[in-house]
Amino acid sequence: MVEFIMKIYDISMSIHRQMPVYKGREHKRPIITNDSNFSNSTVYESRIEMNLHTGTHIDSPLHMIENGSNMDFLNLKDLIRNCKVLDFKRIEDKITAKDLQTKDIAPGDFVLLKTRNSFSDILETDFIYLDASGAIYLSNIGIEGVGIDALGIERDQAGHETHKTLMKADIIILEGLRLADVDEGTYFLFAAPLKIAGVEAAPVRALLLDKEV
Amino acid sequence: MVEFIMKIYDISMSIHRQMPVYKGREHKRPIITNDSNFSNSTVYESRIEMNLHTGTHIDSPLHMIENGSNMDFLNLKDLIRNCKVLDFKRIEDKITAKDLQTKDIAPGDFVLLKTRNSFSDILETDFIYLDASGAIYLSNIGIEGVGIDALGIERDQAGHETHKTLMKADIIILEGLRLADVDEGTYFLFAAPLKIAGVEAAPVRALLLDKEV
Numbered sequence: 001m002v003e004f005i006m007k008i009y010d011i012s013m014s015i016h017r018q019m020p021v022y023k024g025r026e027h028k029r030p031i032i033t034n035d036s037n038f039s040n041s042t043v044y045e046s047r048i049e050m051n052l053h054t055g056t057h058i059d060s061p062l063h064m065i066e067n068g069s070n071m072d073f074l075n076l077k078d079l080i081r082n083c084k085v086l087d088f089k090r091i092e093d094k095i096t097a098k099d100l101q102t103k104d105i106a107p108g109d110f111v112l113l114k115t116r117n118s119f120s121d122i123l124e125t126d127f128i129y130l131d132a133s134g135a136i137y138l139s140n141i142g143i144e145g146v147g148i149d150a151l152g153i154e155r156d157q158a159g160h161e162t163h164k165t166l167m168k169a170d171i172i173i174l175e176g177l178r179l180a181d182v183d184e185g186t187y188f189l190f191a192a193p194l195k196i197a198g199v200e201a202a203p204v205r206a207l208l209l210d211k212e213v
Numbered sequence: 214m215v216e217f218i219m220k221i222y223d224i225s226m227s228i229h230r231q232m233p234v235y236k237g238r239e240h241k242r243p244i245i246t247n248d249s250n251f252s253n254s255t256v257y258e259s260r261i262e263m264n265l266h267t268g269t270h271i272d273s274p275l276h277m278i279e280n281g282s283n284m285d286f287l288n289l290k291d292l293i294r295n296c297k298v299l300d301f302k303r304i305e306d307k308i309t310a311k312d313l314q315t316k317d318i319a320p321g322d323f324v325l326l327k328t329r330n331s332f333s334d335i336l337e338t339d340f341i342y343l344d345a346s347g348a349i350y351l352s353n354i355g356i357e358g359v360g361i362d363a364l365g366i367e368r369d370q371a372g373h374e375t376h377k378t379l380m381k382a383d384i385i386i387l388e389g390l391r392l393a394d395v396d397e398g399t400y401f402l403f404a405a406p407l408k409i410a411g412v413e414a415a416p417v418r419a420l421l422l423d424k425e426v
Binding site: 006014016032050064077192200204 | 219221223225226227228229240243245248251255256257258259260261262263264265266268269275276277279289290293372373403405406407408409410411412413414416417418420422
């Protein structure tokens with residue numbers, strides 16, 4: 001079916017109690033508990049409680065837009081497709097329209113923004129983000145999706161303008177990626193989220209596939 | 214990268230409060246609540262609490278074997294690969310070694326067992342399962358994985374012999390599939406589970422890919 005020998009890049013965060021969460025907010029830390037084990041049962045079973053924006057996840061418009069569409073309306077084909085990893089790891093604060101102009105971005109693209117978030121301990125604090133000018137630039141091109149190695153695609157912008165600009169343009173937002181091991185280039189993205197009905201976001205095991213070199 | 218036009222079969226259960234759960238046990242029903250919405254915040258966020266064996270999921274040996282290996286030890290390449298869907302929808306009770314002998318199953322295969330569970334309202338009660346003789350037959354062949362359209366791969370067998378036989382042979386167990394729309398044949402399986410650290414099981418958005426006809 002898929003004939004080439006694949007290389008698989010796991011670009012997802014590991015989910016556990018001490019993982020980084022958005023701005024270090026305690027209610028975003030997952031709680032993993034034991035339902036049964038071999039001291040009280042014949043089976044070992046665990047349980048998880050988590051905010052749906054924990055770790056690697058996809059946002060739908062309902063997250064930021066009242067009566068926006070929820071995850072049920074995403075098309076799997078838009079999440080299982082080619083994508084472009086763009087390297088912005090030298091950027092110190094935020095990705096702007098001017099930064100994006102240096103890259104080859106075309107209508108219909110799904111772009112993943114690789115920043116120093118993938119290398120530094122800044123995920124809970126002053127993480128690199130896509131600013132409002134960058135979101136407008138990408139929506140004007142007409143991309144279909146954008147991912148970033150931050151737990152939010154923006155921070156500290158009044159009115160969440162990056163999210164809203166992207167959502168109004170029906171651009172899929174994929175957050176919480178880990179891109180340290182992935183060079184700039186084209187890959188096959190696999191980002192089918194957990195199938196939770198009627199919600200505004202869902203966790204995903206995001207992967208990139210490439211031909212084995 | 215993947216050059217053909219894909220057809221995607223979503224073989225996952227939808228996760229919601231009223232979904233079928235193993236034997237109808239209340240503690241396996243997911244609890245989805247709202248963390249914030251537009252009446253009290255500028256963002257809408259949900260939270261989920263669920264047993265890790267809810268809906269479509271993968272079991273690791275730790276689920277049934279004390280000190281068995283957990284999900285961290287699964288290799289993604291074993292979950293992103295070709296598989297065979299085998300049609301057993303005429304079976305009325307359980308799949309045995311004798312039933313499996315009618316199918317082409319080879320060493321290294323990942324087989325998905327399609328039964329009337331995918332069509333009937335029996336998931337919480339007398340669902341079709343793989344019996345101990347079938348598990349021994351598959352482990353003797355040397356398959357690498359087995360999936361089924363039931364919330365457990367067995368029921369009502371003393372000592373959970375089906376699980377234990379498969380786990381001792383390092384055969385991956387994928388439960389909670391929905392196979393009504395998939396005919397017998399070969400497909401490309403995508404079953405990378407949520408990356409939860411150190412646990413015995415994890416939910417997965419399982420898909421089959423095929424060439425578009």
